[in-house]
Amino acid sequence: MKSLKLYFKYIRINMLSGLQYKGWWLMILQTLIVVVTDPIGIILLFYRFGSVGEWSVEKILLIYAIAVTSFGLAETFSRGFDYFPWRMIRSGDFDRILLRPCSVFVQVAGSFFHIHRISRVFGGFCAIIWCMLKLDAVFSPLNVLVLIMALIGGYFAYTGVFVMTSGIAFFTIEGLDWIYIFTNASYQVTRCPIDYMPKILRNLFTFFMPMLVISYYPASAICGWGEGYAKGLLALPAGLAFLGFSLYIWRFGVRHYQSTGS
Amino acid sequence: MQIELKEICKNYKVSQRPEGRFGMLKGAFVRNTKTIKALDNITFNIRQGELVGYIGPNGAGKSTTVKIMSGILTPDSGSCTIMNRIPYKERKSHVSEIGVVFGQRSQLWWDVPVNDSFDLLKDIYDIPTIRYKKRFDELIEALSISDLLKTPVRQLSLGQRMRCEIASALLHSPKILFLDEPTIGLDAVSKLALRDFLKNENHKNGVTMILTTHDMDDIESLCSRVMVIGHGNLLYDGNLDMLKQQYAPLCNIKASLDKKTEKFHIEGTEDIKVVGNTWNVLYDPSKIPTHSIVEILTKKLPLKDIVIEQQDIDEIIAQMYKEMSL
Numbered sequence: 047m048k049s050l051k052l053y054f055k056y057i058r059i060n061m062l063s064g065l066q067y068k069g070w071w072l073m074i075l076q077t078l079i080v081v082v083t084d085p086i087g088i089i090l091l092f093y094r095f096g097s098v099g100e101w102s103v104e105k106i107l108l109i110y111a112i113a114v115t116s117f118g119l120a121e122t123f124s125r126g127f128d129y130f131p132w133r134m135i136r137s138g139d140f141d142r143i144l145l146r147p148c149s150v151f152v153q154v155a156g157s158f159f160h161i162h163r164i165s166r167v168f169g170g171f172c173a174i175i176w177c178m179l180k181l182d183a184v185f186s187p188l189n190v191l192v193l194i195m196a197l198i199g200g201y202f203a204y205t206g207v208f209v210m211t212s213g214i215a216f217f218t219i220e221g222l223d224w225i226y227i228f229t230n231a232s233y234q235v236t237r238c239p240i241d242y243m244p245k246i247l248r249n250l251f252t253f254f255m256p257m258l259v260i261s262y263y264p265a266s267a268i269c270g271w272g273e274g275y276a277k278g279l280l281a282l283p284a285g286l287a288f289l290g291f292s293l294y295i296w297r298f299g300v301r302h303y304q305s306t307g308s
Numbered sequence: 309m310q311i312e313l314k315e316i317c318k319n320y321k322v323s324q325r326p327e328g329r330f331g332m333l334k335g336a337f338v339r340n341t342k343t344i345k346a347l348d349n350i351t352f353n354i355r356q357g358e359l360v361g362y363i364g365p366n367g368a369g370k371s372t373t374v375k376i377m378s379g380i381l382t383p384d385s386g387s388c389t390i391m392n393r394i395p396y397k398e399r400k401s402h403v404s405e406i407g408v409v410f411g412q413r414s415q416l417w418w419d420v421p422v423n424d425s426f427d428l429l430k431d432i433y434d435i436p437t438i439r440y441k442k443r444f445d446e447l448i449e450a451l452s453i454s455d456l457l458k459t460p461v462r463q464l465s466l467g468q469r470m471r472c473e474i475a476s477a478l479l480h481s482p483k484i485l486f487l488d489e490p491t492i493g494l495d496a497v498s499k500l501a502l503r504d505f506l507k508n509e510n511h512k513n514g515v516t517m518i519l520t521t522h523d524m525d526d527i528e529s530l531c532s533r534v535m536v537i538g539h540g541n542l543l544y545d546g547n548l549d550m551l552k553q554q555y556a557p558l559c560n561i562k563a564s565l566d567k568k569t570e571k572f573h574i575e576g577t578e579d580i581k582v583v584g585n586t587w588n589v590l591y592d593p594s595k596i597p598t599h600s601i602v603e604i605l606t607k608k609l610p611l612k613d614i615v616i617e618q619q620d621i622d623e624i625i626a627q628m629y630k631e632m633s634l
Contacts, residue, residue, distance in 0.1 A: 063419035
């Protein structure tokens with residue numbers, strides 16, 4: 047409980063930092079534009095050629111939007127881990143974190159907060175609602191529950207990716223661009239209809255990084271595309287499991303920390 | 309003993325780029341790693357309330373020792389016990405009772421007013437409000453930072469920032485304070501004020517302080533005990549006067565004369581150098597008292613002025629490093 051309180055204190059101080067600079071609202075606008083223009087490519091493509099098999103633009107967009115929203119949530123609330131390898135290990139600022147009598151995890155998670163990240167969540171969420179309306183999905187309590195579970199699970203999964211990156215960074219210090227496959231690139235993958243996805247990618251994003259479990263299966267359950275609610279509700283445990291696995295790597299990294307500089 | 313270090317060793321692996329024309333390319337795939345002994349069998353004890361200066365040339369292992377004592381790094385072998393705890397094993401309870409100031413790094417949040425940082429530290433260290441308030445007022449006054457509290461840290465000058473840093477490290481009333489080059493880059497006034505404050509804090513609250521620095525005046529005015537480290541070995545541990553006697557036993561009398569005078573030997577002195585109208589008489593004050601040399605000089609030389617110099621502490625340290633081939 048104390049950790050949670052501290053976490054929000056950290057977020058608060060970082061938010062205040064952000065507001066110290068003029069132009070923070072420009073940053074919000076900028077991210078919003080990115081989020082809105084991002085899926086324009088597929089939308090145009092579909093308008094030109096109609097749908098791919100039984101995949102309409104709304105279907106694709108719904109899966110994509112769920113992924114983007116959870117990514118946005120993770121970015122908003124755990125962004126510290128994403129910056130961590132580059133900013134903290136290399137500069138030796140991690141020392142300072144170890145010098146404080148509270149959870150390292152909380153401190154790193156709360157070490158960066160950018161208010162403009164919220165725009166991704168906002169944009170994504172609007173897209174989800176729009177798609178669900180277009181697809182005539184029922185807003186029954188169960189569906190809403192599945193959706194919320196999916197977003198929370200997605201949040202955990204993406205936080206897991208950030209945490210894992212940070213854990214590995216203890217050994218490599220830098221050069222972790224390939225991890226982008228699991229962060230910024232991973233929700234791009236959801237734009238490809240699952241039936242047409244190469245088997246290997248499908249397995250990778252189901253069983254290793256549960257990308258599809260937190261986006262496709264819940265969407266399918268909500269709209270009734272053939273996957274059951276059981277699979278749709280797997281999002282939360284899958285996200286938690288991935289986060290747990292990442293935390294294990296992270297802990298291993300912390301133990302091997304070698305400080306830099308003097 | 310409050311702090312006990314026993315046979316601490318710590319090695320670092322440093323990767324080196326292979327030699328030769330394609331070294332850079334090769335280096336991307338193959339790493340030659342070299343093991344560097346940062347600390348090699350360091351053993352010492354520190355009592356509560358001691359003010360210890362920890363010196364050594366760059367890369368001697370000072371920071372590594374401090375990092376082990378503060379629980380950031382784990383030693384490869386040896387044992388480190390501080391207030392009956394092992395720092396790197398019981399991190400949280402250990403760090404709640406120590407304070408660390410890095411001269412080169414900030415504890416404070418860069419973009420927000422100092423006050424906000426202090427507030428957050430209060431929560432981090434879980435300090436009860438009444439105790440916090442008392443301590444806060446105490447520190448604000450002693451370090452005279454009440455005017456700075458509303459300014460964002462990035463807009464403070466180095467001296468101002470350092471005072472705030474020290475306050476932030478002491479808010480939770482630590483029992484041990486580690487200071488890593490606290491006076492680096494400060495002007496004379498700030499330095500003196502800072503030293504006074506540290507001395508006072510040590511005296512009044514019995515805070516144990518371990519100070520690493522390159523500024524010998526810090527050591528001279530603050531520390532009763534000096535530890536010298538080089539190449540990961542503890543080379544000297546004792547008081548400053550003994551160190552001086554060991555490495556710079558000689559004093560120098562500088563006598564300026566009205567006219568040039570031929571050199572003659574004075575019984576008991578080590579060496580006499582004549583440069584123009586100035587005589588430099590080197591002697592060991594433990595062998596021959598200063599006044600007897602002065603007496604001889606006044607009798608036999610057309611004196612204009614006379615100055616008695618002790619060797620500069622910086623020079624002593626430099627010479628010591630050289631002698632130990634550091």
